[in-house]
Amino acid sequence: MEYVTTQGVEVPALGLGTARFDSTDVCRRAVEAALDIGYRHVDTAQIYGTEGAVGAAVSTAAVDRDDVFVTTKLSESNRSRDRVLESTRQSLAALRTDYVDLLLMHSPNSTVPLAETIGAMNDLRDEGIVRHVGVSNFSVDQLRRAMERSDAPILTNQVEYHPYRDQSALLETCIDEGVVLTAYSPLAVGKVTSNATLAEIGDRYGKTAAQVALRWLLQQEMVAAIPKAAGRDHLRENFDVFDFALADDEMRAVFEGTGGPIDGLRDRLGL
Template sequence: MKTLSLNGIDMPALGLGTWPLSGAQCRDIVRAALESGWAHVDTAAMYDNEKDVGAGLRASGRPRDGYFLTTKVWHDQLDPERMIKSCEDSLDRLGLEHVDLFLIHWPNSHVPLKEQMEALLELRARGWTRAIGVSNFTAALVRQAQDLAGGALSLNQVEYHPQLSQKTVRAALDDAGMALTAYSPIQRGAVREQQVIRDIAKHHGKSEVQVTLRWLVQQDNVAAIPKTGNPARLAENAAIFDFELSEEEMDAIFALGSGDGRRVDPDFAPDWDDE
């Protein structure tokens, strides 16, 4: 499987999203994913499923160095002391001594960004996380945060799919030396309705979901974390490394994107980039 380098730490380009899974369904899909070869799982304190994710990780029998785990701190816990406590609580719920990537889930302008970055750096210094990053940060926030972090940020996790361009953020991440993880990568299944993607899928003998995930991970420094609670979907979502999209096919899918395709836009979101 393709991996991305996060300041020297390898992260599989395809991961399992777990929102809004919980309970036995969450535990069982995490276990099934790791048993079938997946090696990257994404969760967050806000998902209220870290205990279930941890149970699935243990049930899989995988050693700790056999998978990559991301979790996040919610935007109302970004004061340094609260962020450190949030990470400690996440580790307790997961039953782990460290995560591989710890992210600020959403920006919060009420806490100085410098203090947020200092807290992230402290968590890394303590060994509670191997890499640090952000989520739902705009291009301007990416630039400011990376400068304050002294280049230590590895990644920005954002909504990204064929109908949402994210061109401005992607350029800022390239300049900052950061990767991108795409959440909601298949538009909650809406990619199946895109005729351009349908035609490309038919050409390759693949599904629209597979073509979309391939389009994402074929880009430089882009990962994707599709969510599924159905074990049968795991094999389909993972079967994207045995074909390649042409430059023309990649461009045809890029052409679908704009700044108007956003589906996740809570009232506490930042002022988004136009594209």
């Protein structure tokens, strides 16, 4: 396992996303299998309906709770101070844990002042039942506003990021500010599997196009990825990305071959 280290925190670079599972049983089995394979980062959210399944799997795994980085997210309806405090405690009960490693604001909200939501999240951190705070689906400007209103460091901004989705401006900001960019849907909901550039690069290493896409993400500074997978074979495939590295020209080829601009990040990524 590789880690993204920032603010004195080690975040496992590869995690398991748990959105849109067919059932809670399928989700629980997937988390169990992932932990058995070696995953140590599990992502859930209040709106996913998977907190209970994640909690059941983590609490019964042959892995210490402190060794698993668990993230959950506040739903749109839980942004007022009272709802942040109450709903997070409900999430802890569902997750069968005394704390979460990371609590995110799932998306920007114009109905409740940002300072109120972030302030309540900070209070939970001070209480010790939330280790770190962050945001999700925030633009560069929105991220900066969240950072300004938070006494605690913003650990991550979780956004959609893959070879077909340009996040150059956001990633530059995250690198500058020491914020992890956590990539959800890193395989573009399966679209990367048919990409000729990724497949050609993968042939050189005996890897699939999906594995190349994940490796491409993980080799970028301050980037973690949380692909979703249900079956053990796919979980294993996604996890087997730490035994090879892409050359600079291959990193450039993924950017250029899939239409993503590279100019803004070329110097920052050493390309």
